[in-house]
Amino acid sequence: MLGTRRVCAAAWLLRAALGPEPGRSASGARGQGWLQPAGYDTGVKVYNSLTRRKDPLIVSRADAASWYSCGPTVYDHAHLGHACSYVRFDIIRRILTRVFGCNVVMVMGITDVDDKIIRRANEMSVSPASLARLYEEDFKQDMAALKVLPPTAYLRVTEHVPQIITFIERLIANGHAYCTAKGNVYFDLRSRGDRYGKLAGVAPGPAGEPGHLHVKGGGEKMSKSLKNYITIKDFLRSASPDVFRLFCLRSSYRSAIDYSEGALLEARRLLRATAAFVEDARAYVRGQLAGGPVQEDVLWERLGRTKAAVQAALADDFDTVRAVDAVMDLVHHGNRQLKAAAEEPRGARSPAVLGAIVASVEQFFETVGISLAERQCVPGAGSPAALHSLVEELVRFRLKVRQFALASGEAPGEARQQRLLERQPLLEACDTLRRDLAVHGISIKERLVHVGAAGSEDRRPQTQELRTATVLRPLSHSKAFM
Structure with missing residues (x-):
């Protein structure tokens, strides 16, 4: 009618x-x-x-x-x-x-x-x-x-x-x-x-x-x-x-x-995995995540192939299924390279290729209206930027406490062991805080890296330095960070 x-x-x-x-x-x-x-x-x-x-x-x-x-x-x-x-x-x-x-x-x-x-x-x-x-x-x-x-x-x-x-x-x-x-x-x-x-x-x-x-x-x-x-x-x-x-x-x-709830949960899992990779790769680029070189030629080639695959998929009747699969495959291989680099922390780093991958992944999701960096705060909790700064300060304080607890100085062996034993409650408190933050989607990654006497990285381990990278990961819509 x-x-x-x-x-x-x-x-x-x-x-x-x-x-x-x-x-x-x-x-x-x-x-x-x-x-x-x-x-x-x-x-x-x-x-x-x-x-x-x-x-x-x-x-x-x-x-x-x-x-x-x-x-x-x-x-x-x-x-x-x-x-x-x-x-x-x-x-x-x-x-x-x-x-x-x-x-x-x-x-x-x-x-x-x-x-x-x-x-x-x-x-x-x-x-x-x-x-x-x-x-x-x-x-x-x-x-x-x-x-x-x-x-x-x-x-x-x-x-x-x-x-x-x-x-x-x-x-x-x-x-x-x-x-x-x-x-x-x-x-x-x-x-x-x-x-x-x-x-x-x-x-x-x-x-x-x-x-x-x-x-x-x-x-x-x-x-x-x-x-x-x-x-x-x-x-x-x-x-x-x-x-x-x-x-x-x-x-x-x-x-x-x-x-279905299952399909929705899978979408949430993929989004979290992508956001986690982006945060880890950024930490690597900033030098906050210990790690050596990655296979740059492999990642550069895979990045170029992914860009071409996404363009071809979108030109083929807006095939977002293929486009998302190509991007997630790139994220998967980037994660594998980061893990391999963390296991061999010595040698020159490769920030350029991981930075380019992060930019490409973020550009794709921004194109389709998805923000990987967006964090939503609970009502009355202040701005997302303020909350993020607050968490970073908390993590830095925890790092200082942990470094103090692990420092043994020049004391002889028996005295050093006694000092570490006395400071064990501080380490346990740091571990408890780390677990509590994880419940709210805040993951603290720590690795010991070898540094030379002058503070620069050296192949001969002389001292050890504790470095951390903070990764904010959402666990639910109601949490402070998304």
Whole structure:
């Protein structure tokens, strides 16, 4: 029924504002297969539901690539099914912008008048307009919490009713729709024959079941009618938006997602492992993590191969699954090299290649809207930067206590043993503090390194120096650091 078909009306409004997309009407009007339009080739191939193959993504111009996004019907809180859809769209938008150089002009339609809105407003004894504004703002807050970039403009149905009526009247006049005795308007499918649906089929955006979240095991789609949904607000009380983004990245944007605690925990584990590697590699680059050289030629070659693999995957229908796998493989090999270097702490260090890997890994995750360095503080605990400084001071104090407890000076053997025995409670207190901090996601790594008499590293061990590296790792959303 056209009276509630916001997609049709809003898509027409977008075309009126930005102009027709070249080649689309021609392919539909002639009843032929898809014709590649003229314009800017983004370098991406996307699945075309009309041809059932991957075709080049052509936009009219790179500096203003138009995108219409169907927004919510604002009568209730958004749930994870909605979150899945909009996060996936946001990831694609970011990739188009930051990897393939397209400046996306996105317009989102907001259905703020609808039978559901009217019924809900009557139940709550409020006006439909006030209810719609309430849940529209609620939706925008949810999107901001999920790090979804806002559209260039919102189009509310109530603000474009005259244009929608004109559009529907034109469809009736052209014989593509008809009016019933009750005043409802329906498409006349026979007027377009086998061409019906082809225009929609090649419209930008995912085909199949974009953004659908299925409850694993039951095979049901998460929806309000089935009352099996989780609101975005409830979800974010126990999980981070970064974990949810990685969860979405690990499946194709064109497929439904099986939602399960196991899949979510795996995304969280991968994100923690990546953040831990980045922290360890940074500590190595700063000289705070003991270690010798790594196999630079191997890591440089693997870094170059990973960059090429990520670019190729994203250009192949936004294949984020392959891209994430390539990055995680690089992290795995970087970790192996760090471990090997720690076992052989002598010799020249190799900070450049590990620094380049850290930069590349962070750049990928930042591109898709995930921050590995972000730390969220509990309410009233102060700024994340202040908390981080506080922890660093605590760790430095612990290091001084531990160094004092281990120092034996020039005392003879028996006196040295007695002194260490007397200071054993200090060492035990340091170990207890280390374990307590680990509960809150703060890992303290310590290694003894050999230094020469002048303080520079030497192949001949003369003295030992204790060095630490502090790694802040989140254990849950409620902890002080994320």
